[in-house]
Amino acid sequence: MQVPILKQGEFLIASIQSALTDTDLLQLRDNLVQRAGDWRARGVIIDVTVLDVMDSFACRTLRALAQMLKLRGAETVIVGVQPDVAFAMVQLGLSLEGVMTALDLEEGMALLQRQTQRGGHNVRSSARAH
Amino acid sequence: MDDKTTFPADTSSTHALQRELVRHLRDMRESLRLEWVKQMTAKGLLAGLTPAETESESITIYDTCVGCLDTGRYDAAQDYARRMAERGVLRAMTSEQILGGMLTLRDVYGRTLADKYQGDMERLYRALDIYEPVANKILSIIAIAFIEERERIVRQQQEAIRELSTPVLQVRPGLLILPIIGVLDSLRARQLTEQLLRAIRANRAKMIVIDMTGVPAVDSKVANHLLQTVDACRLMGAKVIVTGLTPEIAQTIVTIGVDLSRIVTVNDLQGGLEEAERLLGYRVIAIHEEAA
Numbered sequence: 001m002q003v004p005i006l007k008q009g010e011f012l013i014a015s016i017q018s019a020l021t022d023t024d025l026l027q028l029r030d031n032l033v034q035r036a037g038d039w040r041a042r043g044v045i046i047d048v049t050v051l052d053v054m055d056s057f058a059c060r061t062l063r064a065l066a067q068m069l070k071l072r073g074a075e076t077v078i079v080g081v082q083p084d085v086a087f088a089m090v091q092l093g094l095s096l097e098g099v100m101t102a103l104d105l106e107e108g109m110a111l112l113q114r115q116t117q118r119g120g121h122n123v124r125s126s127a128r129a130h
Numbered sequence: 131m132d133d134k135t136t137f138p139a140d141t142s143s144t145h146a147l148q149r150e151l152v153r154h155l156r157d158m159r160e161s162l163r164l165e166w167v168k169q170m171t172a173k174g175l176l177a178g179l180t181p182a183e184t185e186s187e188s189i190t191i192y193d194t195c196v197g198c199l200d201t202g203r204y205d206a207a208q209d210y211a212r213r214m215a216e217r218g219v220l221r222a223m224t225s226e227q228i229l230g231g232m233l234t235l236r237d238v239y240g241r242t243l244a245d246k247y248q249g250d251m252e253r254l255y256r257a258l259d260i261y262e263p264v265a266n267k268i269l270s271i272i273a274i275a276f277i278e279e280r281e282r283i284v285r286q287q288q289e290a291i292r293e294l295s296t297p298v299l300q301v302r303p304g305l306l307i308l309p310i311i312g313v314l315d316s317l318r319a320r321q322l323t324e325q326l327l328r329a330i331r332a333n334r335a336k337m338i339v340i341d342m343t344g345v346p347a348v349d350s351k352v353a354n355h356l357l358q359t360v361d362a363c364r365l366m367g368a369k370v371i372v373t374g375l376t377p378e379i380a381q382t383i384v385t386i387g388v389d390l391s392r393i394v395t396v397n398d399l400q401g402g403l404e405e406a407e408r409l410l411g412y413r414v415i416a417i418h419e420e421a422a
Contacts, residue, residue: 079367083327086365095361102367103334111367 003028005035011043011112012036012074013105016050022057029065036074043112044069047105049080059094066099075115076100079108147253148260151243152200158242163192166238175230178223191235199264207268211275225276232272236265296322298329304336305406306368307399311344319355323362330368337406338363341399343374353388360393369409370394373402 001024006013014032036044046062048054066076077100081089089095100115102108155162167188170176176184190210198207214228243261247254296318299307308326329335340359345352360370371394375383383390396402407414 078365081365081367083324083331083362083366086327086362087324089365090358090362096365101365103331103336104367107334107336107367 003031005031007039007041008109010041010116011045011109012039012041013045013047015047018050019053020051020058022061025058025061029061029068032065033068033072036069036072041074042116043075043077045077045079045105045108045112047080047108048078048085049082049104052082052085054081054085054089054094056092056094059089059096063096063099075112077102077108077111079104144256144260147256148199151257151261152196154242154246155196155199155239159192159196162238162242163188166192166235169234169238170231173230173234175227175234177227191232195235195239195265195268198268199261202264204267204271207271208275211272212279214272215275215279225273228276229269229273232269236269239265292318292321296325298326300329300333300335301403302407302410302412304334304410305339305403306330306333306335306337307339307341307403309341309344309399313347314345314352314355316351316355319352319359323355323359326359327362327366330363330366335368337410338368338370339399339402339406340370340372341374341402342372342379343376343399345374345379348375348379348382350386350388353383353386353390357388357390357392371396371402371406373397373399 001018001020003014003016003020003024006015012032012035014028016028020028032044032046035041046065051058062076062078069076078096079102081101100111102111167176167184179187194206194210198204217223239261240258243257244254247257291312297309299309301307306326306329308322310322314322326338330338340356342348356372360372363370372390373396375395394405396405404414
């Protein structure tokens with residue numbers, strides 16, 4: 001199952017559509033690291049709303065992905081972690097440390113806009129008030 | 131008493147004796163019941179009951195007990211015990227009142243049998259053999275009904291406390307407070323976290339202030355629950371501020387060596403709310419200051 005990667009301004013959105021195998025995840029990682037550089041993305045949002053389980057492999061891959069994207073010049077935000085998933089993850093000791101998180105796509109966009117603005121390179125005029 | 135076991139078990143004469151006992155207790159009903167009520171009054175077991183209630187209750191209990199002896203079936207006693215337990219617990223009758231009353235009735239029955247058969251020890255023993263198991267069974271039925279009723283009420287109240295005790299309140303768009311009152315155990319901590327996570331999604335919350343002022347004690351388990359809650363909230367994109375850690379709790383946490391440095395802590399609820407508002411980009415200005 002391929003994960004579609006959408007371009008929205010200077011951000012990329014990877015919208016996961018169904019449960020992913022480990023291979024799918026690795027492919028998503030490779031694709032995103034490639035595209036982020038190609039499209040000069042400043043931020044990447046990974047939407048995991050449909051996932052009803054996040055195992056240690058998924059967490060490790062996402063953390064590695066965030067670090068790789070950072071090296072390629074983009075911030076990463078994971079959005080849409082469901083309450084049950086969040087609870088199960090902390091019970092397993094998985095907390096996605098070092099990766100930014102947001103409630104949903106909208107909040108993720110707002111967060112990225114604030115973050116990239118702070119870097120001083122942003123020339124947008126319509127940045128949100130807070 | 132050992133020699134009574136040597137009597138041949140004569141079922142027909144036992145049955146006849148049982149009939150005789152039932153007849154005797156029915157004949158003597160009024161005088162024995164009054165004697166029973168008198169003894170209970172003397173022991174102060176009837177406090178809070180009106181004379182009319184005493185009369186109707188005592189008649190019902192007396193007849194139910196004799197009925198059990200007569201039929202050898204305990205359904206009626208069980209039904210009655212359950213109803214009595216419900217009413218008794220509701221009306222705050224003590225277990226001493228109810229069990230004491232039944233023990234008194236047992237004594238009254240026993241005494242009248244002793245009076246009736248005092249000339250014939252062998253018959254008396256056989257009568258007691260018939261009567262005592264029935265009396266004991268009735269007593270245990272009532273004791274169990276009473277205890278079960280108490281336990282049912284305790285369960286009900288625990289449930290109610292559990293539901294009441296974890297309110298998640300929105301004070302501003304995106305800002306929730308979670309005041310924790312009382313002891314946190316694993317079950318409650320788990321419920322609390324799940325409720326909080328659902329509230330985060332429902333209210334689109336970005337900041338959570340968890341107020342621990344009402345938590346009397348913290349151990350390593352509770353501290354770890356707190357860490358888990360904070361991590362889970364972060365996974366949903368919400369930030370947590372913990373407030374109201376009393377000096378004692380602060381000391382315990384440092385002494386047991388739990389590292390809470392990952393958690394943002396603020397002295398009290400007011401401070402926590404102010405910090406949360408600041409992070410959310412609110413500024414609260416008094417009207418007169420704004421005008422100035």
